[in-house]
Amino acid sequence: MNLIGVNPALPGISGSKKLGFFSFNGGNQPINLKPGGVYQIKVAMDEKQTLKLDVQGKVDRFANGHAGKNHSHLSTIGNSTNIKWHGCPVEKTDRQKLLQQRGCVIWITGLSGSGKSSVACALSQMLYQRGKLSYILDGDNVRHGLNRDLSFKAEDRVENIRRVGEVAKLFADSGFICIACLISPYKRDRAACRAMLPTGDFIEVFMDVPLRVCEGRDPKGLYKLARAGKIKGFTGIDDPYESPLDAEIVLQCNTGDCSTPRDMAEKVVSYLEEKGYLQA
Ligand SMILES: Nc1ncnc2c1ncn2[C@@H]1O[C@H](COP(=O)(O)OS(=O)(=O)O)[C@@H](OP(=O)(O)O)[C@H]1O
Numbered sequence: 001m002n003l004i005g006v007n008p009a010l011p012g013i014s015g016s017k018k019l020g021f022f023s024f025n026g027g028n029q030p031i032n033l034k035p036g037g038v039y040q041i042k043v044a045m046d047e048k049q050t051l052k053l054d055v056q057g058k059v060d061r062f063a064n065g066h067a068g069k070n071h072s073h074l075s076t077i078g079n080s081t082n083i084k085w086h087g088c089p090v091e092k093t094d095r096q097k098l099l100q101q102r103g104c105v106i107w108i109t110g111l112s113g114s115g116k117s118s119v120a121c122a123l124s125q126m127l128y129q130r131g132k133l134s135y136i137l138d139g140d141n142v143r144h145g146l147n148r149d150l151s152f153k154a155e156d157r158v159e160n161i162r163r164v165g166e167v168a169k170l171f172a173d174s175g176f177i178c179i180a181c182l183i184s185p186y187k188r189d190r191a192a193c194r195a196m197l198p199t200g201d202f203i204e205v206f207m208d209v210p211l212r213v214c215e216g217r218d219p220k221g222l223y224k225l226a227r228a229g230k231i232k233g234f235t236g237i238d239d240p241y242e243s244p245l246d247a248e249i250v251l252q253c254n255t256g257d258c259s260t261p262r263d264m265a266e267k268v269v270s271y272l273e274e275k276g277y278l279q280a
Pocket residue numbers: 111112113116117138139140143152156157160161181182183184185220222231232233234235239
């Protein structure tokens with residue numbers, strides 16, 4: 001932690017005072033101490049002449065990905081004016097300790113029929129068997145409720161992804177491993193969802209399955225209808241899909257002979273394990 005412009009008379013602090021700004025995960029963030037809270041604050045200078053602060057007690061902590069969280073002032077966020085973030089003492093880290101896992105978002109993108117839902121279900125099952133909590137946000141399912149007002153025209157797909165991204169962010173903040181599986185055809189929208197989360201917590205999984213394989217499966221008969229012109233704007237037929245170039249995990253299947261959804265999910269579990277998401 002690099003402290004900038006902090007009042008050195010820290011031990012005498014009382015009431016609610018903003019101490020200044022410190023660098024946390026790369027950004028300058030204010031620390032607020034609450035009236036009535038008990039804090040032990042150690043200040044030390046390291047060999048690089050950087051002030052070090054060690055605060056123990058109830059402190060408002062900040063994490064990346066909480067754009068617009070302002071603990072002291074009224075804010076305008078989009079069309080919402082005069083709003084103020086309400087912090088609570090039980091935070092993400094506390095929930096994660098309880099669950100013995102780290103909240104994150106596994107974002108599975110790919111064409112219709114590429115196997116997104118199958119991998120999501122296999123992954124959720126494998127995590128459950130290990131005692132890890134996950135929740136699936138499946139595009140098809142979310143369109144049955146929260147996003148029932150949205151169509152498949154470009155601007156509605158954008159809104160679909162934005163809403164699911166925001167919900168996924170909340171799940172991750174709750175400590176869950178949130179598995180979002182949507183076509184999510186536009187790079188920009190996936191990048192926007194990535195930007196909602198702390199670095200590393202958005203794990204993009206690309207179902208790299210070519211159109212001919214997906215079309216060959218066609219479990220819902222939708223490709224057939226799209227080819228017949230009965231569905232307009234179908235992804236991969238007459239609507240675009242922008243493949244990711246920087247996905248954390250690529251699950252490939254070039255032929256009809258693919259590895260099973262379970263084997264694919266295994267790769268995601270290994271990634272989570274390696275990155276420390278399966279422990280607090
Ligand atoms: N025009 C069009 N294009 C693509 N897909 C269509 C369309 N119309 C209906 N469907 C069915 O909707 C499912 C995709 O919903 P998503 O919310 O994941 O789509 S998107 O991310 O907003 O593009 C998708 O489900 P999956 O097959 O599970 O991907 C389709 O069954």
